[in-house]
Amino acid sequence: MNLKEFSDKLFSYDSALIFCHNRPDGDTLGCGLALKAAFAQKGKKADIVCVSDIPLKFGFLLSGVRIFKPNEIEEKYAAHVAVDCSAEMMINDAYSLFVKNTETFNVDHHVSNTKYAKYNYVENTGACCEILYGILKYAGVMTDKYISDCLILGIVTDTGNFMHGNTTENTLSVAGRLLASGAALHDISYRMFKSQPKSRATLHSRVMSRMKFYENDRVALISILKKDLEECSATSDMTEGFIDFPLSVDGVEVAVSLLENRENSYKISLRSKGRVNVNEIAASFGGGGHDLASGCVICGFYEDVKDKIIRAISLSL
Numbered sequence: 001m002n003l004k005e006f007s008d009k010l011f012s013y014d015s016a017l018i019f020c021h022n023r024p025d026g027d028t029l030g031c032g033l034a035l036k037a038a039f040a041q042k043g044k045k046a047d048i049v050c051v052s053d054i055p056l057k058f059g060f061l062l063s064g065v066r067i068f069k070p071n072e073i074e075e076k077y078a079a080h081v082a083v084d085c086s087a088e089m090m091i092n093d094a095y096s097l098f099v100k101n102t103e104t105f106n107v108d109h110h111v112s113n114t115k116y117a118k119y120n121y122v123e124n125t126g127a128c129c130e131i132l133y134g135i136l137k138y139a140g141v142m143t144d145k146y147i148s149d150c151l152i153l154g155i156v157t158d159t160g161n162f163m164h165g166n167t168t169e170n171t172l173s174v175a176g177r178l179l180a181s182g183a184a185l186h187d188i189s190y191r192m193f194k195s196q197p198k199s200r201a202t203l204h205s206r207v208m209s210r211m212k213f214y215e216n217d218r219v220a221l222i223s224i225l226k227k228d229l230e231e232c233s234a235t236s237d238m239t240e241g242f243i244d245f246p247l248s249v250d251g252v253e254v255a256v257s258l259l260e261n262r263e264n265s266y267k268i269s270l271r272s273k274g275r276v277n278v279n280e281i282a283a284s285f286g287g288g289g290h291d292l293a294s295g296c297v298i299c300g301f302y303e304d305v306k307d308k309i310i311r312a313i314s315l316s317l
């Protein structure tokens with residue numbers, strides 16, 4: 001199915017329930033909010049569901065939009081659409097709701113996508129919002145200021161403000177067209193990259209002061225434990241972007257972040273400068289993502305989890 005066919009099919013339905021991934025980022029939310037607004041523009045109904053709470057920093061774009069939890073969904077929607085979700089596990093507990101409808105759509109930019117829907121559109125772009133821009137264009141949706149803001153949010157966050165290697169000519173071309181239609185690029189970049197609450201700054205300095213190096217300083221590891229969050233009055237969503245700091249260290253090839261999400265369960269994030277394919281490493285633990293940025297969950301005691309992931313990385317160095 002090409003992009004136009006996917007767009008035609010998606011917009012042939014009168015209502016949609018949009019699924020954003022757990023621990024939502026700017027890309028999944030940007031896609032979700034833009035698609036909901038696009039449906040509204042066509043006189044159709046769409047709602048957004050997400051298992052996680054929405055980080056405060058995205059509040060400025062919600063403008064009264066309610067993001068539902070799976071158990072709050074009572075209505076039936078003609079189609080179910082997952083945005084920026086590479087696998088069933090990213091929709092998490094909402095997956096059982098997702099598959100209650102036979103008309104399921106999956107639009108994503110992760111190479112590891114498991115094509116879990118009836119209609120799948122996966123393309124290796126910088127942000128899923130880049131793909132969504134094309135879908136909305138084919139559907140004849142006008143990219144007004146609000147939709148442009150939503151889409152540029154996903155693009156700036158997933159490309160690290162156009163600094164990651166996933167920034168392509170298409171990324172900049174879509175971003176340019178969004179700017180032309182009113183996207184507040186500077187304001188949104190500033191909110192995402194140049195401002196933070198005190199609790200995050202406190203957590204950041206604490207976590208970075210304990211950074212550890214392995215494999216002749218080619219691997220840098222940070223850990224965020226439950227008690228760190230509690231003692232800094234911070235929430236786990238605030239750790240987004242932390243991994244950029246260990247990766248920035250000269251000589252480091254792979255950065256690892258261990259986030260304690262439950263007792264004896266750690267959410268692992270991996271970033272590579274290019275030599276190591278961290279998608280393969282994450283996949284060996286049942287996770288996935290991109291070659292340069294991926295993640296997985298490993299259960300066990302902290303020291304065991306740390307040893308397992310460091311050993312897996314050392315085999316790829």
Ligand SMILES: [Mn+2]
Pocket residue numbers: 027028084109127128158
């Ligand atoms: Mn994304």
